[in-house]
Ligand SMILES: Nc1ncnc2c1ncn2[C@@H]1O[C@H](COP(=O)(O)OP(=O)(O)OP(=O)(O)O)[C@@H](O)[C@H]1O
């Protein structure tokens with residue numbers, strides 16, 4: 492959301508945005524404390540200090556975050572420095588890791604060698620590719636994986652390995668570990684651990700582990716080979732290609748370092764190991780021209796392979812605090828902080844101060860036995876608020892995503908006659924297929940022979 496372009500930053504936000512600019516800076520702060528606002532300000536401040544926009548690399552993880560960063564920078568510069576004209580951001584490097592890497596490979600193809608025409612898998616393409624590969628591995632079509640050839644692994648073990656193994660292997664890829672390195676290291680660890688198996692069952696376990704290593708290696712190898720033979724690359728390949736080129740071609744590295752005088756990373760908690768390696772290679776020694784912005788507890792580290800240690804320990808840098816949240820009332824922040832501190836990783840999470848102050852109303856936590864009861868209690872509360880004079884349009888239900896909101900909520904709102912709009916995706920009853928089915932049901936209802944005959948004179 493873009494609002495309040497050219498806003499006045501708080502002193503701590505200004506201190507963070509205007510730090511250096513030379514040096515490594517870590518702005519690790521809680522939700523809604525203005526991290527993206529601070530990153531936006533830093534970009535604009537550098538431009539105002541005569542750093543051409545094309546010499547600042549502003550990078551983040553998801554398309555959504557990159558779009559937000561780009562539009563906030565565009566708005567802010569437009570409001571603040573109309574004299575610079577709309578072309579000030581022409582040639583700017585504001586994007587996701589993947590888009591930046593693909594652009595670098597394009598632009599410097601003459602130096603690093605143009606990669607063969609390869610299509611990059613998007614998120615859906617990646618999922619389909621993985622599903623297809625697992626199916627082909629199961630059927631024995633992609634690689635010789637005959638369950639009978641294993642003596643220690645059962646058919647179920649093998650199935651488990653195929654189902655969850657690939658996810659695990661792709662995490663390794665995000666750490667820059669190739670199939671060969673995985674194989675070598677796994678065998679080393681295996682030998683260390685199973686030095687001399689004590690008895691028969693230990694021997695059996697050791698043998699099962701060995702077979703599992705071979706299966707995983709085969710799966711990883713087959714995945715890589717299938718990408719290559721179909722002329723495809725996954726997201727990590729793009730980053731690995733740039734890392735490889737930076738290490739292989741000193742001139743490319745020199746030019747990149749010359750090009751990017753300053754680097755800025757938003758949503759740093761979502762980066763994986765190779766993304767950190769990439770930043771290290773593009774940056775001055777010791778991240779000496781990098782500012783990163785993020786929040787460890789917002790790390791989606793179960794997903795893809797974000798590594799929380801990037802923000803916690805690997806980057807280092809001077810810490811610049813942001814302590815004021817601008818989105819929520821104090822009661823909400825206190826409640827959220829109390830929840831977060833229950834996580835053993837975040838027991839010393841600092842307090843957040845709400846600039847909006849107190850709502851003079853406590854947060855209520857409802858523990859419902861199931862989503863139906865939860866939905867009913869929420870809908871009843873909305874009814875009550877409405878009767879006491881609150882318009883429906885003042886009330887929102889937030890969910891992680893509209894797809895995650897149990898359908899019971901929509902059922903219940905409809906049942907209690909509460910009008911609602913969904914945003915950020917379509918609600919259950921807005922989906923085209925559901926609309927079609929409902930329309931058909933209505934038709935059949937209208938053509939009901941009983942009601943037709945009842946209407947006959
Ligand atoms: N100094 C300020 N004055 C007014 N509004 C501000 C200021 N700083 C931030 N905001 C507003 O507060 C909200 C949160 O800011 P922002 O999105 O930058 O926070 P964030 O820390 O990046 O959040 P997230 O944790 O979700 O990434 C936004 O609506 C932003 O416009």
Ligand SMILES: [Mg+2]
Pocket residue numbers: 526527528
């Ligand atoms: Mg943000």
